[in-house]
Amino acid sequence: MVGEAQTIATDITPDGIFQLAAGFMAAKHLFVASEIDLFSHLAAGPATLDDLASRAGVPRRTARISVDAMVAVGLVERSGQHYRNTPSAATYLSGRGPADLRPILRFWNRISYPTWMGFEQAIRSGQAPNRQGGGFSAEDQRIFSEGIAAFAAAPAEALAVGYDFSGHRRMLDLGGGIGSYLIPVLRRHATLQGTLFELPGAAAVARQHMDREPEGARVEVVAGDFFTDPLPAGHDAILIANVVHVFSPEHNRALFQRARAAARPEARLLIVDMLTDPTRTQPLFAALAAGEYLVIAGEGDVYSDEEVRAWLLDTGWRPLERKPLAGPTSVLVAEAT
Numbered sequence: 001m002v003g004e005a006q007t008i009a010t011d012i013t014p015d016g017i018f019q020l021a022a023g024f025m026a027a028k029h030l031f032v033a034s035e036i037d038l039f040s041h042l043a044a045g046p047a048t049l050d051d052l053a054s055r056a057g058v059p060r061r062t063a064r065i066s067v068d069a070m071v072a073v074g075l076v077e078r079s080g081q082h083y084r085n086t087p088s089a090a091t092y093l094s095g096r097g098p099a100d101l102r103p104i105l106r107f108w109n110r111i112s113y114p115t116w117m118g119f120e121q122a123i124r125s126g127q128a129p130n131r132q133g134g135g136f137s138a139e140d141q142r143i144f145s146e147g148i149a150a151f152a153a154a155p156a157e158a159l160a161v162g163y164d165f166s167g168h169r170r171m172l173d174l175g176g177g178i179g180s181y182l183i184p185v186l187r188r189h190a191t192l193q194g195t196l197f198e199l200p201g202a203a204a205v206a207r208q209h210m211d212r213e214p215e216g217a218r219v220e221v222v223a224g225d226f227f228t229d230p231l232p233a234g235h236d237a238i239l240i241a242n243v244v245h246v247f248s249p250e251h252n253r254a255l256f257q258r259a260r261a262a263a264r265p266e267a268r269l270l271i272v273d274m275l276t277d278p279t280r281t282q283p284l285f286a287a288l289a290a291g292e293y294l295v296i297a298g299e300g301d302v303y304s305d306e307e308v309r310a311w312l313l314d315t316g317w318r319p320l321e322r323k324p325l326a327g328p329t330s331v332l333v334a335e336a337t
């Protein structure tokens with residue numbers, strides 16, 4: 001009614017919406033704190049603001065803005081004038097813990113974040129360029145490949161430990177990045193040989209990594225496009241990790257078919273990805289990442305367990321089991337039919 005004040009139910013607050021909307025600020029704060037090595041500087045010991053500014057080489061005023069935000073989000077603790085890492089920052093962000101997530105933060109900061117500027121246009125038009133299709137500069141390719149490897153570290157270790165590779169002799173890793181899965185698997189299975197198949201830019205980064213890893217001596221890196229070039233034959237295990245989300249259903253079916261044609265008759269196919277529930281809304285991370293795959297890979301998306309099983313059945317594979325690995329990532333195992 002005109003002139004009548006609208007009432008807002010007091011039990012419905014906008015707090016959740018504001019918190020969600022400010023998520024981009026929290027993310028950017030985290031990326032920049034990591035870029036200025038805030039957490040590694042704090043790993044050297046508790047620091048005052050002056051210590052921190054001098055260790056990070058930034059003005060005191062902006063060191064305060066950065067570190068206060070990290071206190072607010074729970075990654076840094078303040079006691080009097082001294083700041084220190086919380087256990088999660090010390091473990092994952094300091095470069096001195098058992099795991100290092102800084103490369104994936106760098107990837108999200110330097111590659112994803114600018115690419116998301118095109119998200120509205122991508123949603124409106126249904127189109128975005130495939131930045132993974134070999135279009136990176138050498139520097140961006142390194143940031144991309146190392147970032148994905150940091151994200152993959154925990155599920156890769158879980159696969160190496162949780163899947164029985166003892167019956168396999170040769171594993172082909174299609175779109176294998178820098179060997180984020182292949183290296184941990186080979187480390188735990190001394191007789192397994194690996195072939196890593198990658199686009200030429202990523203293959204070049206992979207070769208450099210193989211030279212640094214003892215298991216690299218058991219890996220042949222083959223450069224090519226898995227849709228158009230011959231796939232290396234004679235493998236009894238084929239891994240397709242975090243590749244399904246890069247492509248359309250049609251492309252994924254074609255890839256599974258090509259893998260089947262190249263595989264040994266007794267081969268197993270391991271699909272590792274963030275497979276969703278039938279509604280594609282769980283896990284939450286996967287539902288959000290669908291936007292990332294859209295802007296970074298053009299035709300990328302997240303897919304449900306049921307969709308991927310249907311592609312397998314269509315392309316000469318029989319799905320056997322699905323196992324959770326780490327976080328939102330799981331593995332779907334299939335056998336050749």
Ligand SMILES: C[S@@+](CC[C@H](N)C(=O)[O-])C[C@H]1O[C@@H](n2cnc3c(N)ncnc32)[C@H](O)[C@@H]1O
Nearest residue numbers: 148152175176177180198199202225226241242
């Ligand atoms: C998200 S990354 C996954 C890397 C690795 N498998 C992992 O899980 O850490 C997808 C990979 O697929 C590779 N890729 C994309 N299109 C390809 C193609 N047509 N042929 C071969 N590799 C391709 C990309 O270069 C990229 O390294």
